[in-house]
Structures are given as structure tokens and as C-alpha cells.
Amino acid sequence: MAFNLKTKIWQTGALDWWGFIDGDDQYLGSREFPLPPEEGDEWIVRSTGDIFKVIDGEIRKIGKGEPPRMHW
Secondary structure, three states, X not given: OOXXXXXXXXXXXOOOXXXXXXXXXXXXXXXXXXXXXXXXXXXXXXXXXXXXXXXXXXXXXXXXXXXXOOXX
């Protein structure tokens, strides 16, 4: 998969997305991960609350927030 990103990303067999960010493996989410990721996209990982954004072709962790609640 080529998304023109500088960040190394991969998808597991469980359809979870991971990336190598700041020298560490970071969980990027599953369904909340934007496909295809484009400049300016921002998302919050439901399970961790981590917030990521695509800036200058790189995925960067920009903070941590309250994970969205799932109303069933």
C-alpha cells in the first residue's frame, strides 16, 4: 500500500493499523484510521484516546483526549 506518507505504517491480520512514530510502535486505530490518509486528516483512537494528525506527509501524535463513548 502506498499512501505517499513518510511514516512507516502497517495493518495487522486483525485489521488494526500501526505506525512507527518517534522511534516507537504506535497503535493508530482500526475503523477510525482514515483511508486513504491525506494531509490534514485528524482522528482519535477509540481505545486509547490518542490523537493523531497527518502533517507534512507524516503521521504525528498531537495529544491525548477523552476516548469517544460508544452508545449502543
